[in-house]
Amino acid sequence: MLLLPGRGLLLGLAAVAVAVMAARLMSWWSPSAGFRLFVPGELARYRGGPGDPGLYLALLGRIYDVSSGRRHYEPGAHYSGFAGRDASRAFVTGDYSEAGLVDDVSDLSFSEMLTLQNWLSFYEKNYEFVGRVIGRFYGEDGLPTPELTQVEAMITKGLEENKQELKEKQKFPPCNAEWSSTRGSRFWCSQKSGGVSRDWIGVPRKLYKAGAKEPHCVCVRTTGPPSDQTLDNPTHSNRGDLDHPNLGDYTGCPPLASTCSFPL
Template structure:
């Protein structure tokens, strides 16, 4: 039972990842024989992967799914059994699609949080200790502000993450607010300053 649930969860995450990376699902139904002709080999018409009843065109991910790629064994095959012998969706497919939808919502929330609190740049050495700093591209998030390092506590998880926090303007999610303290997100209750670092410094050095 656990193994089946784990496989279904992995398939849901896989489908969510494919959708998130821009792979397009195909609308036309394909037979298993037709699908086998789309493994990306020379002379074949394309590179497809079927997952949760959807056929994805993964040509743009050829280095992963094409011949010689790490996942070439998945291409041109139906991954998972979510339709009965008459082609009707099973309860397993409905559950998997619900889980995939939830996964996409979680990913969207994660992306939104990253826009609000981009990860810091960081480095460590045995001689100097840890250094955290912010820039307009830190965390891979391009923006028009730099921010200051803070420890972010995420409910339900252990430990903290260094993030860059906007220091001016209204709080996140209130772009049109006219009544605010002009401190950006500095007053967010899930943030904490680093001991020994100036509250508005763009970098923080924690000595060994």
């Protein structure tokens, strides 16, 4: 595959990030000494109220002492519902009702699992890990349950999908876009459109993706071999990725224009 300047480095870093995160997940969830096991009823005592032994919350079965963030989690605070329990689902859904403050994440998507992973990273960095909850994610022996193993697999899959999305974004960076009630719509490409720095500008095209209701505007390279061919392939058409089967033209826009305007 053709690797444009800077693209190989970005993809390499993405691959490293996936490997590092997978290793980190394994270290977070593997057996280790120096932590307590709590049953849910015991953890419920740690809500930070008068006479309570502490202020803890759990995420994916891992318990953190959040006393240093008391103003966020103590009784009456905005996130008090998280204290004394594992409310992993609410970290994604924002449902702070009793029905929503639960640990069932079995129907979350890959991207939602990545949100949980980001929250897990936040608590690992900012609060002290103190134990594990016996139940959905850890057994009485403190070892991960099959459900936690499934969560780990989904997070790893989500990281891989992010890596693939980064790869596609390097190939087809999003267009710049604007709309005005007086001038209509305009799409245009630049060397930094879509937040992707590159040494080419490209032309606007519609990119159709499986499962998407509508195409979205991307910038397409117009010279050199297609991205799925090597530089030394003698048969390429020197049209970049213009002939990709998932692309479509904008009606009324010159085929090699870097800007497409659609007046009202």
